[in-house]
Amino acid sequence: xxxxxxxxxxxxxxxxxxxxxxxxxxxxxxxxxxxxxxxxxxxxxxxxxxxxxxxxxxxxxxxxxxxxxxxxxxxxxxxxxxxxxxxxxxxxxxxxxxxxxxxxxxxxxxxxxxxxxxxxxxxxxxxxxxxxxxxxxxxxxxxxxxxxxxxxxxxxxxxxxxxxxxxxxxxxxxxxxxxxxxxxxxxxxxxxxxxxxxxxxxxxxxxxxxxxxxxxxxxxxxxxxxxxxxxxxxxxxxxxxxxxxxxxxxxxxxxxxxxxxxxxxxxxxxxxxxxxxxxxxxxxxxxxxxxxxxxxxxxxxxxxxxxxxxxxx
Amino acid sequence: xxxxxxxxxxxxxxxxxxxxxxxxxxxxxxxxxxxxxxxxxxxxxxxxxxxxxxxxxxxxxxxxxxxxxxxxxxxxxxxxxxxxxxxxxxxxxxxxxxxxxxxxxxxxxxxxxxxxxxxxxxxxxxxxxxxxxxxxxxxxxxxxxxxxxxxxxxxxxxxxxxxxxxxxxxxxxxxxxxxxxxxxxxxxxxxxxxxxxxxxxxxxxxxxxxxxxxxxxxxxxxxxxxxxxxxxxxxxxxxxxxxxxxxxxxxxxxxxxxxxxxxxxxxxxxxxxxxxxxxxxxxxxxxxxxxxxxxxxxxxxxxxxxxxxxxxxxxxxxxxxxxxxxxxxxxxxxxxxxxxxxxxxxxxxxxxxxxxxxxxxxxxxxxxxxxxxxxxxxxxxxxxxxxxxxxxxxxxxxxxxxxxxxxxxxxxxxxxxxxxxxxxxxxxxxxxxxxxxxxxxxxxxxx
Ligand code: B12
Ligand code: SF4
Numbered sequence: 001x002x003x004x005x006x007x008x009x010x011x012x013x014x015x016x017x018x019x020x021x022x023x024x025x026x027x028x029x030x031x032x033x034x035x036x037x038x039x040x041x042x043x044x045x046x047x048x049x050x051x052x053x054x055x056x057x058x059x060x061x062x063x064x065x066x067x068x069x070x071x072x073x074x075x076x077x078x079x080x081x082x083x084x085x086x087x088x089x090x091x092x093x094x095x096x097x098x099x100x101x102x103x104x105x106x107x108x109x110x111x112x113x114x115x116x117x118x119x120x121x122x123x124x125x126x127x128x129x130x131x132x133x134x135x136x137x138x139x140x141x142x143x144x145x146x147x148x149x150x151x152x153x154x155x156x157x158x159x160x161x162x163x164x165x166x167x168x169x170x171x172x173x174x175x176x177x178x179x180x181x182x183x184x185x186x187x188x189x190x191x192x193x194x195x196x197x198x199x200x201x202x203x204x205x206x207x208x209x210x211x212x213x214x215x216x217x218x219x220x221x222x223x224x225x226x227x228x229x230x231x232x233x234x235x236x237x238x239x240x241x242x243x244x245x246x247x248x249x250x251x252x253x254x255x256x257x258x259x260x261x262x263x264x265x266x267x268x269x270x271x272x273x274x275x276x277x278x279x280x281x282x283x284x285x286x287x288x289x290x291x292x293x294x295x296x297x298x299x300x301x302x303x304x305x306x307x308x309x310x311x312x313x
Numbered sequence: 314x315x316x317x318x319x320x321x322x323x324x325x326x327x328x329x330x331x332x333x334x335x336x337x338x339x340x341x342x343x344x345x346x347x348x349x350x351x352x353x354x355x356x357x358x359x360x361x362x363x364x365x366x367x368x369x370x371x372x373x374x375x376x377x378x379x380x381x382x383x384x385x386x387x388x389x390x391x392x393x394x395x396x397x398x399x400x401x402x403x404x405x406x407x408x409x410x411x412x413x414x415x416x417x418x419x420x421x422x423x424x425x426x427x428x429x430x431x432x433x434x435x436x437x438x439x440x441x442x443x444x445x446x447x448x449x450x451x452x453x454x455x456x457x458x459x460x461x462x463x464x465x466x467x468x469x470x471x472x473x474x475x476x477x478x479x480x481x482x483x484x485x486x487x488x489x490x491x492x493x494x495x496x497x498x499x500x501x502x503x504x505x506x507x508x509x510x511x512x513x514x515x516x517x518x519x520x521x522x523x524x525x526x527x528x529x530x531x532x533x534x535x536x537x538x539x540x541x542x543x544x545x546x547x548x549x550x551x552x553x554x555x556x557x558x559x560x561x562x563x564x565x566x567x568x569x570x571x572x573x574x575x576x577x578x579x580x581x582x583x584x585x586x587x588x589x590x591x592x593x594x595x596x597x598x599x600x601x602x603x604x605x606x607x608x609x610x611x612x613x614x615x616x617x618x619x620x621x622x623x624x625x626x627x628x629x630x631x632x633x634x635x636x637x638x639x640x641x642x643x644x645x646x647x648x649x650x651x652x653x654x655x656x657x658x659x660x661x662x663x664x665x666x667x668x669x670x671x672x673x674x675x676x677x678x679x680x681x682x683x684x685x686x687x688x689x690x691x692x693x694x695x696x697x698x699x700x701x702x703x704x705x706x707x708x709x710x711x712x713x714x715x716x717x718x719x720x721x722x723x724x725x726x727x728x729x730x731x732x733x734x735x736x737x738x739x740x741x742x743x744x745x746x747x748x749x750x751x752x753x754x755x756x757x758x759x760x
Binding site for chain 2 (some may be wrong): 003217226227256278284285312
């Protein structure tokens with residue numbers, strides 16, 4: 001019997017979204033087949049990894065990853081430059097955690113200043129994230145979008161409870177937008193519809209179906225992502241075609257496996273390798289399920305994930 | 314691919330004799346197509362029909378074991394391409410590779426690592442399942458000796474003989490025949506000799522080729538030689554080859570019922586960097602591998618790979634659950650603290666683990682919420698004040714504890730008022746939101 005390669009024919013295509021300016025601008029998405037199956041389609045843009053930085057010292061990160069940035073993290077500008085120049089980051093994701101009312105409750109004026117300083121200091125594209133406080137993000141991200149006007153950033157995350165002001169600001173200042181819902185394909189679809197109904201082009205959207213760490217719900221995220229990809233490609237569902245974000249670092253670097261010392265759990269082996277593997281394997285799982293853009297924290301985990309991507313394309 | 318009723322009908326005697334209990338041969342054929350009746354009910358079918366129908370009803374991916382005994386790993390038998398369509402059934406076996414020309418100490422050490430690799434996660438025992446011994450010495454006596462040594466030191470592990478040399482393989486198989494090793498290395502050149510060994514000892518054989526065209530030709534040849542338990546090695550090296558070949562193999566088997574590739578798959582993912590190796594192993598596990606061969610099995614790496622495998626192989630329709638009951642942690646006296654949570658495995662194991670860490674003997678009442686986490690169960694209306702109150706009354710806890718204080722998860726602090734109303738005489742205490750704060754919380758309660 002001679003062998004015929006079983007190819008799938010797809011009707012739809014993942015939208016391609018670019019961000020950043022000039023030579024350093026990046027594009028994600030654009031494929032017309034399932035992840036890494038280039039024997040049956042085109043995958044023009046490999047997945048991109050952005051390094052996460054914050055607007056304040058990351059006291060709540062475990063030492064394994066906090067110590068790497070200890071000399072630069074007091075100032076988001078030095079932190080951003082370190083990632084770009086020393087770690088060769090291709091993109092950065094600035095999370096404005098200090099705006100959270102339970103943290104420093106930093107003002108929108110401060111936010112605007114930080115964003116302008118960081119943008120002035122870097123050449124690579126920037127993702128700007130709120131503190132995930134629904135009400136506060138509604139004003140913080142508006143200020144951020146304005147401060148970053150003209151820089152073609154990705155702003156997020158717009159959620160069901162706060163998307164209106166954020167969408168309007170992203171539209172006014174020409175940014176791309178992350179739409180986040182919680183682990184449910186129908187919620188993801190519905191939010192994309194609500195956002196496009198405001199006149200925001202679906203070609204400028206990124207879907208975040210909510211990440212989860214290895215061992216803590218990874219299988220839910222994995223299957224929701226696979227189902228989104230299949231709906232976009234096989235059923236040509238236009239609301240399911242934006243590129244997918246995997247916000248990996250923030251879910252990984254708090255679970256017990258990345259925090260507990262070897263003396264507490266000798267059967268789990270060395271802590272540093274364990275934490276790095278936890279972030280890298282979570283990222284690999286997301287890539288296989290369909291993620292186009294990853295946000296990560298540990299340089300070694302980023303390197304391993306990049307090597308994996310290079311082997312996959 | 315299952316046959317339709319009409320296709321089956323064409324193979325029947327068409328006499329409508331009714332001996333099968335059906336009014337016509339067609340009615341019988343329709344019932345057969347829906348697996349409602351067995352072919353044996355018709356006394357008059359020809360031998361040829363039996364064979365054709367038998368083959369058509371065989372599962373698209375052959376199922377058999379790697380290794381023997383309780384720790385044997387079932388391979389194959391998968392029915393879907395995506396876990397959300399049903400589930401993945403038989404978790405991929407993990408194997409570590411060692412060269413036969415390593416020193417006896419190294420061989421023993423590696424075998425001991427495998428034997429001690431078992432970890433408990435969310436109530437499941439997970440381990441490195443197999444050892445692959447690579448024929449590198451070019452000395453068949455050395456190979457047999459190394460194989461024997463490793464097999465003895467890892468008595469529960471499955472053994473993979475990574476050896477393309479027929480004489481060396483024969484000697485090694487004889488040394489450990491009862492362990493039913495997987496013979497890994499039948500190529501086009503060695504097919505006859507290795508098939509012969511596999512048949513003699515009734516052991517599975519892995520077919521190694523470059524690409525799927527050659528691989529299908531090879532498995533057909535091996536089947537022609539009488540070997541049925543075949544494992545596939547397509548020669549995939551890079552992650553890209555792994556994901557592409559494995560996807561093509563799984564699709565051919567499931568969608569085309571292409572028999573030459575209807576077997577479990579083996580991938581070798583050895584890399585210089587151990588973390589990269591773990592990452593490539595994850596690609597293979599997610600995309601249809603049944604055996605993944607690694608070069609090293611550090612504890613941190615095992616934990617991460619075991620967890621990924623466990624996640625992808627859970628049933629997407631039914632969350633992992635534990636039994637509803639009051640669990641004693643330590644040796645609680647009637648005065649010991651009483652806590653409540655849901656029966657989602659992950660929740661139970663995280664919470665009970667932290668209660669153990671606290672060293673404060675306690676009771677943890679676990680309520681059936683269909684395997685949902687605390688907040689999910691609350692949002693789904695399964696972990697409400699009324700239901701918790703009913704549960705506390707029904708479970709008979711009032712005879713086990715002297716006090717009347719119930720500690721609830723911080724995430725559902727909102728329930729405390731309603732619960733105090735519904736559970737007369739009880740004091741409701743709101744515990745921490747996150748389980749890792751439980752030890753401090755419990756210690757502060759007991760001083
Ligand atoms: C995975 C998930 C699901 C999975 C279910 C997984 C499962 N088996 O439970 C699925 C996809 C099926 C699901 C469905 C729904 N979900 Co849901 N889901 C989640 C998610 C992402 C994670 C839940 C989880 O696994 N947590 C991990 C476990 C271990 O946490 P836990 O049980 O709470 O235990 C921790 C603590 O509570 C504490 N603890 C536990 N017990 C005890 C006991 C004591 C005494 C103490 C002191 C502490 C303690 O320790 C643990 C570790 O710290 C959360 C969001 C999030 N990130 O939390 C939403 C979330 C829980 N879901 C939510 C909702 C609304 C739903 C749905 C109703 C609708 C929907 N969005 O789809 C459905 C309902 C399901 C149904 N059958 O009807 C909401 C709840 C909103 C709210 N605040 O009330 C959440 C918070 C998301 C959100 N913000 O919208 N969900
Ligand atoms: S017993 Fe066989 S031949 Fe007779 S009616 Fe049934 S199927 Fe037809």
